[in-house]
Amino acid sequence: MLTCKQVSKALAESDYKELPLYKRLLLRFHITICFICKGYNKNVMRFHDMARAFRRYEDEKTAEAAPENAKKKWIQSIEVNASTKD
Amino acid sequence: MKKQKQQEKPPTPPAEWVELYSDYLYRYALMRLKDPINAEDAVQETFLAGIKGLKQFDGRVDVKYWLRGILRNKIVDYIRKNTREHPVNNDDGRDIVESYSFEKFGIAERSPKPWQFAPEREFEKGEFWEAFEKCLSKLSDTMRQAFVLKMVDGMDSESVCKALNIQPNNLWVLNHRARAQLKACLESNWDREED
Numbered sequence: 707m708l709t710c711k712q713v714s715k716a717l718a719e720s721d722y723k724e725l726p727l728y729k730r731l732l733l734r735f736h737i738t739i740c741f742i743c744k745g746y747n748k749n750v751m752r753f754h755d756m757a758r759a760f761r762r763y764e765d766e767k768t769a770e771a772a773p774e775n776a777k778k779k780w781i782q783s784i785e786v787n788a789s790t791k792d
Numbered sequence: 793m794k795k796q797k798q799q800e801k802p803p804t805p806p807a808e809w810v811e812l813y814s815d816y817l818y819r820y821a822l823m824r825l826k827d828p829i830n831a832e833d834a835v836q837e838t839f840l841a842g843i844k845g846l847k848q849f850d851g852r853v854d855v856k857y858w859l860r861g862i863l864r865n866k867i868v869d870y871i872r873k874n875t876r877e878h879p880v881n882n883d884d885g886r887d888i889v890e891s892y893s894f895e896k897f898g899i900a901e902r903s904p905k906p907w908q909f910a911p912e913r914e915f916e917k918g919e920f921w922e923a924f925e926k927c928l929s930k931l932s933d934t935m936r937q938a939f940v941l942k943m944v945d946g947m948d949s950e951s952v953c954k955a956l957n958i959q960p961n962n963l964w965v966l967n968h969r970a971r972a973q974l975k976a977c978l979e980s981n982w983d984r985e986e987d
């Protein structure tokens with residue numbers, strides 16, 4: 707049996723992904739029967755979901771962001787470096 | 793067969809990179825570094841490293857994400873350099889550790905206040921993420937980076953600690969505080985539509 711302390715540590719650091727399967731099962735079992743860890747887990751999981759959804763949003767966002775003068779600079783240095791390659 | 797596979801996805805030529813990927817890469821860098829100059833330089837270095845390494849490009853991922861992989865390493869380098877020059881105050885989270893719930897259960901808050909709204913219902917809305925980004929940017933640099941590297945980018949704890957020049961216990965404290973501050977910020981800044 708895991709203690710609440712062990713459970714919350716594993717949850718907080720989200721190292722459960724790296725835990726062996728039987729430990730993950732113990733963890734899940736603990737969370738189903740312990741209301742203290744359940745509430746904590748729910749909040750942590752929310753942030754995991756949020757972070758994952760944010761990553762998607764970040765990947766799909768298309769609005770312009772980079773300043774024009776930076777773009778010009780990048781284009782120039784790409785031209786120089788790509789042409790010296792051939 | 794193998795040859796065919798390689799030809800299936802020729803990499804986008806560098807001449808098109810700025811037009812296609814620079815806004816994405818710059819925004820990605822800026823969110824993590826906050827300093828526009830550093831972000832600009834990191835993107836520049838990424839493009840140059842990309843040109844050099846183009847031969848190794850195997851087409852398994854889109855060039856966009858291949859470049860992002862390079863950029864992420866550059867970002868971690870910038871963060872590491874910065875935290876070596878300006879180490880962060882070691883927030884040991886004493887107040888958390890000494891709290892009743894923590895001593896008893898190892899949990900910082902025995903019953904964290906329920907959310908005033910269910911954030912997952914707002915995930916489809918662009919405005920929600922704009923609010924989220926604003927709230928993220930209000931966190932201290934270290935806190936934001938701890939949260940983003942660990943939770944958004946999915947880096948392992950050890951690498952995050954190395955980059956931020958902090959102890960494992962510190963990462964836990966930072967992420968705990970980041971969660972609390974993000975929640976409070978979102979609750980006061982996000983007007984969800986009543987339905």
Ligand SMILES: [Zn+2]
Pocket residue numbers: 709710713736740741742743744
């Ligand atoms: Zn428990």
